[in-house]
Amino acid sequence: MRNNGANDMTKNERKPGGMSEQRQQRIRLEISREAARLFWEQGVAATTGEQIAAAVGLSVRTLWRYFRNKESCVEPVLAQDGEEFVALLRRWPRDVSLEDHLMEWAVNRTKDPDQQSFDQAVIKMTVLAEKEPDLRTAWLMTNDRIERALVEIFADRLRRSPDDIEVRLHAAAATAVVRVISEDVSAALMAGADPTSLGNTLGQMARAVHTATGGAVGDPVDP
Amino acid sequence: MRNNGANDMTKNERKPGGMSEQRQQRIRLEISREAARLFWEQGVAATTGEQIAAAVGLSVRTLWRYFRNKESCVEPVLAQDGEEFVALLRRWPRDVSLEDHLMEWAVNRTKDPDQQSFDQAVIKMTVLAEKEPDLRTAWLMTNDRIERALVEIFADRLRRSPDDIEVRLHAAAATAVVRVISEDVSAALMAGADPTSLGNTLGQMARAVHTATGGAVGDPVDP
DNA sequence: TGGACAACTGTCACTAAGTGACAATATAGC
DNA sequence: GCTATATTGTCACTTAGTGACAGTTGTCCA
Numbered sequence: 421m422r423n424n425g426a427n428d429m430t431k432n433e434r435k436p437g438g439m440s441e442q443r444q445q446r447i448r449l450e451i452s453r454e455a456a457r458l459f460w461e462q463g464v465a466a467t468t469g470e471q472i473a474a475a476v477g478l479s480v481r482t483l484w485r486y487f488r489n490k491e492s493c494v495e496p497v498l499a500q501d502g503e504e505f506v507a508l509l510r511r512w513p514r515d516v517s518l519e520d521h522l523m524e525w526a527v528n529r530t531k532d533p534d535q536q537s538f539d540q541a542v543i544k545m546t547v548l549a550e551k552e553p554d555l556r557t558a559w560l561m562t563n564d565r566i567e568r569a570l571v572e573i574f575a576d577r578l579r580r581s582p583d584d585i586e587v588r589l590h591a592a593a594a595t596a597v598v599r600v601i602s603e604d605v606s607a608a609l610m611a612g613a614d615p616t617s618l619g620n621t622l623g624q625m626a627r628a629v630h631t632a633t634g635g636a637v638g639d640p641v642d643p
Numbered sequence: 644m645r646n647n648g649a650n651d652m653t654k655n656e657r658k659p660g661g662m663s664e665q666r667q668q669r670i671r672l673e674i675s676r677e678a679a680r681l682f683w684e685q686g687v688a689a690t691t692g693e694q695i696a697a698a699v700g701l702s703v704r705t706l707w708r709y710f711r712n713k714e715s716c717v718e719p720v721l722a723q724d725g726e727e728f729v730a731l732l733r734r735w736p737r738d739v740s741l742e743d744h745l746m747e748w749a750v751n752r753t754k755d756p757d758q759q760s761f762d763q764a765v766i767k768m769t770v771l772a773e774k775e776p777d778l779r780t781a782w783l784m785t786n787d788r789i790e791r792a793l794v795e796i797f798a799d800r801l802r803r804s805p806d807d808i809e810v811r812l813h814a815a816a817a818t819a820v821v822r823v824i825s826e827d828v829s830a831a832l833m834a835g836a837d838p839t840s841l842g843n844t845l846g847q848m849a850r851a852v853h854t855a856t857g858g859a860v861g862d863p864v865d866p
Numbered sequence: 867t868g869g870a871c872a873a874c875t876g877t878c879a880c881t882a883a884g885t886g887a888c889a890a891t892a893t894a895g896c
Numbered sequence: 897g898c899t900a901t902a903t904t905g906t907c908a909c910t911t912a913g914t915g916a917c918a919g920t921t922g923t924c925c926a
Contacts, residue, residue: 469912479876484913488776553711553784560783561776567819585827589820593855596790596819597812604808631857632816659894659900691882702905707884 448486448496451476455493456541464491464554491558498549499562500542501602506569514577518638519626526622546606567595574637586636593632601625671709671719674699678716679764687714687777714777715784721772722785723765724825729792737800741861742849749845769829790818797860809859816855824848 454475458467469490473483487493512521549559570591575582582588605621630638677698681690692713696706710716735744772782793814798805805811828844853861 468910480912481877481914482875485875488913490912556787557780557784560787561780564779564783585823588823588827589851589855592819592823593816596815600808600811600815604811628812632812632855634854634857659896659902662893662902692884693882703883704885704906705904708904711884713883 447476451478451483451486452494452496453538453541455490456497456545459494459552459555460541460544460548464552491554492561494545494555495558495562497538497541497545498555498559499565500538502562502566505598506566506573509570509573512573512577514643515640517626517640518629519623522622522626543606543609546603547610550603550607563595563599566598567591570595574633577641578636590633590637594629594637597628597632598625601628670699674701674706674709675717675719676761676764678713679720679768682717682775682778683764683767683771687775714781717768717778718781718785720761720764720768721778721782722788723761725785725789728821729789729796732793732796735796735800737866738863740849740863741852742846745845745849766829766832769826770833773826773830786818786822789821790814793818797856800864801859813856813860817852817860820851820855821848824851 451472455467455472458471458475467490469483470480472490472493473480476483483493487495508522508525512518516524545555546559549555568591571582571588574580574591574594575584575587578587578590580587601621601624605618609615609618626638674695678690678695681694681698690713692706693703695713695716696703699706706716710718731745731748735741739747768778769782772778791814794805794811797803797814797817798807798810801810801813803810824844824847828841832838832841849861
């Protein structure tokens, strides 16, 4: 999904003095990467904001302008896979099943070499978030955001209101099972599992979503 | 569920100088109550640890010995309903459906007068947690703990391993839908809804759990 | 190309969160 | 009451995080 940032120059809403959205995001990602590395190497508590700022070459004050607090520094890394997943669901055609859509994407995607090392960071943080309480909160918050996104997506697909309790229930259940599978896969990969067996992970997610929504989400729907 | 603290004096492991488990819990709850009140009245950011400590008559240092950080001060309040729910599920007979078990409990329970005002605090915090990010993390963390408890309970009921991915999926989905319904009900009550219509909330939860687990959890099972 | 203007960044001073150490105190068991 | 031990308070300290203000950088437009 690294291929989607492609020249979407439709939003030229840059004000004088403001920097491009992309640049802001790149800095956030850069910070997040360094924070993840430090958290992994020394633990969260032992890592200071000063260290993170120094690692990326910013003043501490600026660091806190990009992130509300220390834990949220890793959110861009933690949210990576989730946002990829959400973006994928946004492009989900109505006449295609979830499993087919995910599988079709899986075979077509190309693995950017630079992306590889980044994926490592994602996996490390996901695993670390199982034990470190501060990272756990960040992980749960990113999943909370995913859930809100899924509410919109599901509401659209089911032609129901985002306020509909059924829709919100489906989104919550779907997000929960996707999260658990992500945790499970990350733990397996960290333990040295063969990444090729990961190919079926998306199929597992699709089936889990279908089950967790009582069959309401996953099948093709009327156009 | 106030009636379960009943004389479980089996754990007489009190060491000289140590205080009883109950006393510790009472203090934690007392702190939580005051924190919730202050958070509601002035907002989370505007409330200092010093204020909370003063309100309950403790030194600030002692406050931080009871709670790791400011947000977690409200966890006992936020966890109230959830722990009640978990305790209820622990007593869930194998030959009874979830809906029947919850409904039977609903009619038999007595509303402690002191409990009323406490419920108000629970509702307030649940609603406040929808907007205030710091409380949101606390709310998600309590639900994370509930999920872990449900893993054990479901594993036991399904006679499967707590490590079984299916079991964890069911627990995650179930916790998620129960959380959403709780949020929904709290918001409705806060908006002035009639509490009598709340009687069916447990039925709704039971059905939602049944659906979110693909029918795996909710029906009676073999003894 | 060269301002003009607004956003971005750094420095400084500050408040509040949270912790370690140690002495004082309270409590359970005898 | 006596004793051992957990609990609490006080003090000093580090770090998280913010507000204000000045300097810098990047964008838009002439």
